[in-house]
Amino acid sequence: MNGIARPFMLIAVVCALGGMVWGVQMSASQDHLLSPAHGHLNLLGWVSCAIYAFYYHLVPSAGEGRLPRLHLAATVLSLGLLVPGIPLAIQERTEVLAQAGSLAALVSMLVFGVIVLRSRPEKATIAHQR
Numbered sequence: 001m002n003g004i005a006r007p008f009m010l011i012a013v014v015c016a017l018g019g020m021v022w023g024v025q026m027s028a029s030q031d032h033l034l035s036p037a038h039g040h041l042n043l044l045g046w047v048s049c050a051i052y053a054f055y056y057h058l059v060p061s062a063g064e065g066r067l068p069r070l071h072l073a074a075t076v077l078s079l080g081l082l083v084p085g086i087p088l089a090i091q092e093r094t095e096v097l098a099q100a101g102s103l104a105a106l107v108s109m110l111v112f113g114v115i116v117l118r119s120r121p122e123k124a125t126i127a128h129q130r
Helices: 005-029 035-058 066-090 096-118 121-129
Strands: none
Touching: 005 035, 005 066, 035 066, 035 096, 066 096
8 A cells, every 4th residue: 555545544553453442441441431532533543544545545546636635634633633622522621622623524524525526436446457
């Protein structure tokens, strides 16, 4: 896996490992208060980033240019804000990080949507198979 697909997959693996360790810790302590943050780490970090990585791998032309780098930056920003922001919101300390992270996640998905709409999977997939 090369190009922009690689950092997305690396982030996915790190998030999966972090989510698993966090899940084991919650289970061992029988304290599931922060399970919404754990769920967001798994869904946005592991699942979404893995899907992004596979898409960019299967459609290499989609990973070219500035837009995919913006997508990666928005994704990293969203994870960096949401994962600590949700526990802070649950503990009623502040909702600002969770709100900002949610907006960054929305921007990330909108950018990905534009990338998907602009890409030509048929040609890219054929070129990739050669």
